[in-house]
Amino acid sequence: MGNLSNNFYQKKLPSISIIIPTLLADNTLKKCIQSAVKLNYPKNKITLIIVDNGSKKKFSKIFKKIFPGIKILKNKINLGFAKAVNQAINKFPRDYFFITNDDIVFEKKSLLKLVNFAKTRDEVGICGGQQLNIKTHNFLAGGKNFSFLTGRQTTLENAKEPTLCDQIDGCTMLIKKEVIKSTGLFDEGYFPAYSEDLDLCIRTKRNGFEIFYIPDAIFYHHLAHTTSTFTLNDIYYFGFKNRLRFFIKHANIFQFTSFIIFHYLLTMPIRIVFRGEPIFIPEINAILWNFKNLKKTLTAKV
Structure with a gap:
């Protein structure tokens, strides 16, 4: 009976595109993909997309062995984070989109925790998890509040429960398809990176959706790997x-x-x-x- 109940529950879970832009396409990306394989989420509900922003590396065969069915979009040059994500959203539309970086490692239940929170609340448009330093497991980042008077961001480091906020970082961001339909895609004017995630969150809030930080959805982050280029x-x-x-x-x-x-x-x-x-x-x-x-x-x- 337990297996039947679990199978029914998994069938009710939404489909997700996990979108990973990459500049380096190196071993750190490999670890990210390996952690995605171990996610406690039905594999037939996940479309994993790597957007290669001009790495000049040939890695298709290697990564397809790790995650069969992985989708790879190759750009000749770096088109920027926002455009890379938009390419994947347009090409692989799903119920939800999870936007991340190539230097993130998923905790096994992280994605499921975000989805379980979001799918039971129509008002939630975007939610995201807690980032921990991959070496020390110390707090690194989470949901943020933003001041239009100073431009400063306040991280919700001490939050223990799901908490309303102004911004989720673009490396742990779960977005409902309804947000994309009503708010639009990422603004590609923020080239090559920085502030595109804040921009989308502000537009989403102005469209009547809520942004939530879910601290028990854990992701491990390599420090400054993506920006090392x-x-x-x-x-x-x-x-x-x-x-x-x-x-x-x-x-x-x-x-x-x-x-x-x-x-x-x-x-x-x-x-x-x-x-x-x-x-x-x-x-x-x-x-x-x-x-x-x-x-x-x-x-x-x-």
């Missing part, structure tokens, strides 16, 4: 460029003014003078990029 200057530049674009797109005049004052008159001088961070040139280049692309950003404004 970027220089420090790149990380500063892309981060500043996309955060400023986000504010131009989403903030009202009061929020935008508050952010500019807080960031450029307080945060930036502290980081340069007291911390010695080489952010001045990347900041200037980020401002210039946003001036140059202002018309495009305003066109995307919601």
Whole structure:
């Protein structure tokens, strides 16, 4: 009777596309795929998609042995995180989409815990889990709240129960298909990465859905593996460029003014003078990029 009940339950579970963009296509990605194989979720309900953003590596045969049926999309160059994810969403539509990175390792029940929470609540559009350092198992990241006045994010480190929040990181993000239909895809203007997950979450909330952080859904994260292909200057530049674009797109005049004052008159001088961070040139280049692309950003404004 138990097996019959379990089989019926598994048949009721939604189909999921697990989407993994990769720049490196290395052994870390292999570990991610191996952990996906061990997920406590029906294999016939999972479509695993690797989006190769220009790695120049031939790995199809290796990964297909690990996860039969794996789908691989190859791009000749790095098209950015958002575009890579959008390609997979469009090509492999399912009931749910789980967006992750190639440096994530799944805890066996992580995906099931997210799905079980989301599928019983119509108002939930996006939910995500807790990230732990893969070496120390210390807390690394989780759901976040966001201030439009300062641009600062507050991580919900002490949450023990499912908690409403403003943002889920794009490496542990479960999205219902209804969100994609009503809110749209990831904004590809946030090239190559940073702030595209916050943008989608804010648009999703404005469309009436809720965002939840589920702390008992555990994922293990390699530190800075994905961004290891970027220089420090790149990380500063892309981060500043996309955060400023986000504010131009989403903030009202009061929020935008508050952010500019807080960031450029307080945060930036502290980081340069007291911390010695080489952010001045990347900041200037980020401002210039946003001036140059202002018309495009305003066109995307919601």
